[in-house]
Amino acid sequence: MxxxxxxxxxxxxxxxxxxxxxxxxxxxxxxxxxxxxxxxxxxxxxxxxxxxxxxxxxxxxxxxxxxxxxxxxxxxxSTDLQKIAWGDFRVRVEAGYSLARLAWETGERGWKGLEFASGIPGTVGGAIIMNAGAFGGEISQSVVRVWVLVSGEVLELSRAELQFTYRQSSLRGKAWILEAEFIFEPGDRKGLMCIMKNSLAKRKASQPLNLPNAGSVFRNPPGDSAGRLLDAAGWKGKSRGGARVSEKHANFIVNTGLATAADVLGLIGDIRNDILKKFGIDLQPEIEYLGAGGSV
Ligand SMILES: Cc1cc2nc3c(=O)[nH]c(=O)nc-3n(C[C@H](O)[C@H](O)[C@H](O)COP(=O)(O)OP(=O)(O)OC[C@H]3O[C@@H](n4cnc5c(N)ncnc54)[C@H](O)[C@@H]3O)c2cc1C
The missing domain is CATH 3.30.43.10 (Uridine Diphospho-n-acetylenolpyruvylglucosamine Reductase, domain 2)
Structure with missing residues (x-):
């Protein structure tokens, strides 16, 4: 070691x-x-x-x-990497900074761009890797530059060198994000605060935030919603061990206390087989599995 x-x-x-x-x-x-x-x-x-x-x-x-x-x-x-440097409608920030905090701080300045992220509980680095998004916005719309570690070397990459798609970036699995620069448009401070407060209220009303979870488990298939499919197939409230499909939002699996990764993997596998059988759709996980034994 x-x-x-x-x-x-x-x-x-x-x-x-x-x-x-x-x-x-x-x-x-x-x-x-x-x-x-x-x-x-x-x-x-x-x-x-x-x-x-x-x-x-x-x-x-x-x-x-x-x-x-x-x-x-x-x-x-990464969470101790917290440096931030403010510019004119620009900010350069280290990978461990909270995305939601950055959204609120830029909104307070009347800078438009990250207001969709007021309730996303990740870091800037994790959000860029996953191309985090909500309510029609995505982090890729505001990123202009990133500094990454690839094979022991620090590289500066411009926006043109990065590819983003739905909950995916070309950096995933290939680079460690160290720092990023974001650009914003002038906006109305009060309006932005209102959008951010409303999106938090929508989350509180629709998501099981009182129990441990990891957000949406499956990606939405084209033209449909994973939550709708799981609900229609009767998955709400079903469980395996300590892992349960939320009654409040079918695309959330909550930990009722003693859930193991094996419980969650088992539940995800059962759901995928069932949705494939009932609707002919092979749901793809949005969450990521880390472990020596492979992926979901
Ligand atoms: C209640 C709740 C609501 C959520 N709502 C949303 C939502 O609306 N939209 C959305 O997109 N997501 C949502 N999420 C999921 C999650 O918050 C985002 O995907 C977030 O961007 C993940 O960031 P993280 O720092 O937690 O990353 P982690 O979960 O720690 O890691 C995720 C992946 O990123 C990699 N990673 C992390 N940091 C770095 C780095 N610096 N360099 C390279 N790789 C890195 C990890 O290795 C892993 O592969 C939600 C989650 C919860 C619990």
Whole structure:
């Protein structure tokens, strides 16, 4: 196992990853590190790769199902990367900054662009990787530049060099996001605040925010909604172990207390088979599974 003692930031061994995911599921990280600057993140990745260890990066763990066995090798948590530099309708911000916080702070300035994100509980880095979006907006509409780590090298990529589609970016699985720059349009402060408060209220009314969850489990198939299909197929309230399809929103699986990753994977598998049989649609997961044993 590598030694990170010379790098600044917290490090732990056998750390329970359930504490770092919104689903409250996941076994231990063999070694975990919260870098306090991206030079240290880059150095930790280089050391781990040189020792042929697997390396994982997580933000706020709000789109993740982590294996019950946990994660071997090095897990990096981005949430201490918090620097922010304000410009004129522009902001440059490190990957661990909260997306929702950035949305509220830019809205307060009357800057239009991220108001869709007032209730998305991820980091800037996780949101760019997933091309997070809601209410018709997507983060890709405001990103102008990113700084990434690829094969040990820091690269600056312009918007033209990035591809984004529905909940997907060309960086996924290929690059660690260190920092990003966003551009905004002038907007009306009061109007933006109103949009953001309304979207939070809509979330509270329609999502089971009182129980641990990871947002929408499945992507919406073209022209339809995964929640509608699950509801029509009678999945609301069905459970496996401690994992239950929410009564409030069928595309959310909640952890009723002691859910395991195996419970959630089992439920996801059963739902996919059933929806394929009933509607001929192969639902694709929106959440991401991290673990030595493959993907959902
Ligand atoms: C209640 C609730 C509501 C939600 N609503 C929405 C919504 O409306 N729209 C939406 O799009 N999503 C939504 N989500 C899902 C989630 O918040 C977003 O996908 C978010 O962008 C994930 O960010 P994160 O920091 O939590 O990433 P994580 O879940 O920690 O990681 C997600 C992926 O990104 C990778 N990653 C994280 N940081 C980096 C980095 N710096 N560099 C490279 N890779 C990185 C991880 O390895 C993983 O592959 C919701 C989740 C919850 C719990």
């Amino acid at each position: 590598i030694i990170l003692d010379n790098l600044p930031g917290r490090k732990e061994r056998n750390f329970p990853l359930r504490d770092l995911t919104t689903w409250k599921i996941g076994g231990p990280a063999e070694l975990i590190y919260w870098p306090s600057d991206w030079q240290s993140l880059a150095e930790a990745v280089r050391l781990a790769e040189a020792a042929s260890l697997p390396v994982w990066i997580i933000g706020r763990g709000s789109n993740l199902l982590i294996a019950d066995e946990g994660l071997p090798g090095l897990t990096i948590v």
